[in-house]
Amino acid sequence: MSDARPNVLFVMTDQQRSDAIGALGNSRIHTPNIDRLVDRGVSFTNAYSPDPICIPARHTIRTGCEAVSTGYLGNEKRDARHLEQRCGPFLARSMRERGYRTFLVGKYHAHPRDIDLGYDHRLSFEAFREETGHEVKTTARQGAMVHLPQQNRLPPDDNYEAWMTDRAVDLVGRDTDEPFFGLVSYEPPHPPFAPSPPFDRMYDPERLETPVKGDRETDHMDEKIPAQNHHFWTTREGGIDDTTARVIKAYYYGMISEVDRRIGRLLDAVEARDDADNTLICFFSDHGELLGDHRGWEKSSFFESSCRVPFLVSWPAELPAGERRDDLVALTDLFGIATTAAGDRELRDGVDVLGTIRGDAEPRARLFGYHRTPRLPPNFTGMVREGRWKYVFMRNGGREQLFDLAADPNELGECAADNPEVVAELRAALAEKLTDAGADEFVENGSLRRAPYQEIDMGRLVREPYPEEPADVLD
Structure with a gap:
């Protein structure tokens, strides 16, 4: 007898702002496949990354615990193998224990690289490099170029995201007795901003909005913002001008539209299954991107551009379609969504999002970051x-x-x-x-606790050291 529980598919982007979805009010961006998820399910418009930077956000997703519980409050490349002793089994292992086949395709961002995250199948940049001979990080320039518009060095059908999607489509389409839990984790639109053709010329910068700016004292009261501007070569004082910021936004939007096309293939693979309506899909991002708002770039700030994220939940057999909710939700809640769907609810630091949609649980009153x-x-x-x-x-x-x-x-x-x-x-x-x-x-x-104010300096992001003399690179 086949298992009647739903498949659970998490689809994740990296550094996508909550306002970068066409069906949720952004008429300038083309996201027809993410829009399919909006139409297919429930969209949460007050969703947050409770620690808006890569590693802590991903540890929150895999543990269901807030940063003060995991102990990871910043991008620290520490050994995370102890986290299961601290927080409980990782989500993939928890789902495997509940009888699901599990897979991860794409970015996982945990250390050490051979860490066991609990997946039956894990296909990431190591497998891409082994199969293709390409390095993901060499598809665009980093360092001083990281926030300047570029073009992906690999053809659109040969790049990492295309390879990922091929593997994910295969895993989604397999016919097995047990339901699946899968995480498909795309790196775009994380910088460098380097979409493949023709996505690099999809958006006219002149038709895009300039960044939102308040008074400088408010915008830069958080000293990390000017420090990050210096670190990522967007300058400590003057900053990137509005014209260049719109060009960068055009490339950022191009990366999202390129990933949207990949997501379309994933949705097609789900819809080709006999149990498509009994497949729960969550779409989200680990954090946003300031993108010039508040005279800043990157993430780690609690301005909305940085910490508010897309959060879509679709399950046609059980949940309403095309509904929008303003409940406070967070990446912490994804653990509970998956385990509740699997029939064995475990919330940890999260709230019961499926219960709030059904009217069986109260939404959170306060959200902390x-x-x-x-x-x-x-x-x-x-x-x-x-x-x-x-x-x-x-x-x-x-x-x-x-x-x-x-x-x-x-x-x-x-x-x-x-x-x-x-x-x-x-x-x-x-x-x-x-x-x-x-x-x-x-x-x-x-x-x-308060501390006397200190100006901070994060230095410059340099992937490869610059030579003492220009001619030295020719040796």
Whole structure:
């Protein structure tokens, strides 16, 4: 007798903003296949990466635990094999224990590279290199070029994303007695911004919006933003001008449209199955991208452009189609979505998203976020999102911001001084949350720890050292 439980397919992009989906209000971007998921299921418009940077976000997905639980608050290339002792079995192993065949295709971003994440099949850049002889990281220039528009050096049918999709389509299409749990994890639109032809000329920069900017004091109160601008060669002072920013956005959108085409092939493979309607698909990203908003680039900030993410849940046999919800959800909740669908709910630090859709569970009232840049001790940022408010605490200098997202969705000006009671309530909530998590490094006697302000310098991103003399590269 075949297993009647649903297949579960997670489809993930890297560094995709929540506003980069056509069917959710962006008329300038072409995403017909992601739009299919919007039409097929439930779209959450208040979804967050609770630590908006690569490694912590991915550890949250695979453990169902927040960064203060995993201990990974920044991009630290530490051995993660201990995480299962700390948080419980990884999601793939948990699903395998529940009788699912499991596979990962694409980026996993965990150390060491041979870490056992619990998948029956894992096909990533190592297999691509072995089969094709190509290195993923050499398809575009990095270092000083990382935020400048480029073209993928490999033809669109031969690049890593095409190879990934071929493998994922095969795994989705296999006919087995047990249901599958799969994660297909694309790297675009993570920089370098290098779409393949013809996606590199798909968007006219003159038709795209310029970045959103508030006053400089608000935009750069988080000292990581100017430090990252320097690190990623987007300059500490003047920044990338608006004309160039629109060109970069055109290439960023091109990468998303290219991945969208790959996603279309995945959806076709699902729809070719007899149990297509009993296949739960989640589409999400690990974090967003400032893309020039607030005079910044990259991620790790708690501005909406950086921390709010796409979050689509589709399951035609069980969930409504074309519904939009403004519940507060997070990457932490994906663990519970998968295990609940498998018939054995385990939420860990998340909430029951499927239950909230069905009306059987309450959505979260408050959502917390945390980030710390490694090797920069004073640099800890905490965030609380509740109702119309977003509170941000920066340990370095003990600075605070409050945004009224109902009145100021673009976060053009912070309003902490005008709302001291709200600030006090959310500050206390963050301190209590950190205390309960045992994060003693950030709290003391029930209050948030503050540190004297220090300017931080992350240096420059250099993939290959520059020579002492130009002619040395010719030797």
